[in-house]
Amino acid sequence: MNHNLQALHPYPFAKMSDLLANSKPNPSYSEIKLGIGEPKHEPPAFVLDVLQQNLDSLSRYPTTNGTFELRQTIAHWLEKRFFLHHVDAYKQVLPVMGTREAIFSFVQAVIDHSDNYSNNSDNHSEETSPPMVVMPNPFYQIYEGAALLAEATPYFVPCTLDNNFKGDYRSVPVEVWERTQLLFVCSPNNPTGSVMSLDDWEFIMRLSDKYGFIIASDECYSELYFDEAPIGLLQACTAFGRDDFRRCIVFHSLSKRSNLPGLRSGFVAGDAALLKSYLQYRTYQGCAMPIPHQLASIAAWQDEKHVAHNRALYKEKFALWMAELGDLLELRMPDAGFYFWVKVPELFAGDDEAFVKVLYEQANIHALAGRYLSREVNGKNPGQGYVRMALVASVEESREAIERIRQLLTGATDSK
Structure with missing residues (x-):
């Protein structure tokens, strides 16, 4: 087996399973899942219709680079969404089977261990040292594993x-x-919901110019905003004439x-x-999106009405949580995305593991301990003392979750 597998950390949800292995949820309540960032809103019916209507095309092998129609649709979407002058559908767009596998494989493809690698630095003095991949912390664990x-x-x-x-x-x-050969940026950030500004993008682009590393921007939450659409990396490139x-x-x-x-559809675009x-x-990896998925993806990228409706639902839920629990929880409204990065209440002395255990055992609510999304740096884990809650449940379930948490916190305060 690959000896590097031993260096991988257990996935956050595996750690949560271990934490709750001897815990039992309150049987008086039905389960509410806020721990996993899996959307629960209804998928657009017209996309599912296209998928079903084209199942016969499964009899054909798809090409690795996808159909030109899909690449062109994506190019047009990028141009419109991020105010780009032109995106070459032939050379600057590549459909992928979801961004998780694409992020992983991209790292394998670009990291260079050859002796003649140069990152354009004038002061390169670590030629025999392993290359570095810089990433935010907390982070999406695929960055580290890749x-x-x-x-x-x-x-x-x-x-x-x-x-x-x-x-x-x-x-x-x-x-x-x-x-550094590769810098990962996640904007909007998972789990904190923060968004990069044009000045932020300019700073890291100038670093890339100086040191020659690649910037990989994970923008999977870019369409889940509340007021102003986040600036993407390619948009920043265009703003600076690149x-x-x-x-x-x-x-x-x-x-x-x-x-x-479940459609497993995304794309990579840029250089x-x-x-x-x-x-x-x-091509050697053998990753190619099935043709029915490509046709369904075209329909999805061409429509913005369902996306606006999606945003409206999240906006309603965030407003509800802020109004109903803002006096008991230190809730920070994110810039975008569907996560609350919640500071653990003082009652739990900053212990995120203890807080998620109580949420599970007393309220049958799943949340994710922040420390599981982070790594310790200089003796401090920046995720410790925080809990990630994904507002993916319905509005009705959100109301129920809010009521359970309110009862839990007020009851704990009264009994203290």
């Missing part, structure tokens, strides 16, 4: 209240940037945008040179 299996060293940038939960990239040492998207790659998906996590090599890698 780096470890590519025999690269993860470097974690803490996302804390002090830096508006976006990460202070100015604090990263020069010697780290000199070894229409070739040099060393910049974005990942998008229909999972959250269109409530279609044509990077995508050319990545396509070759994927």
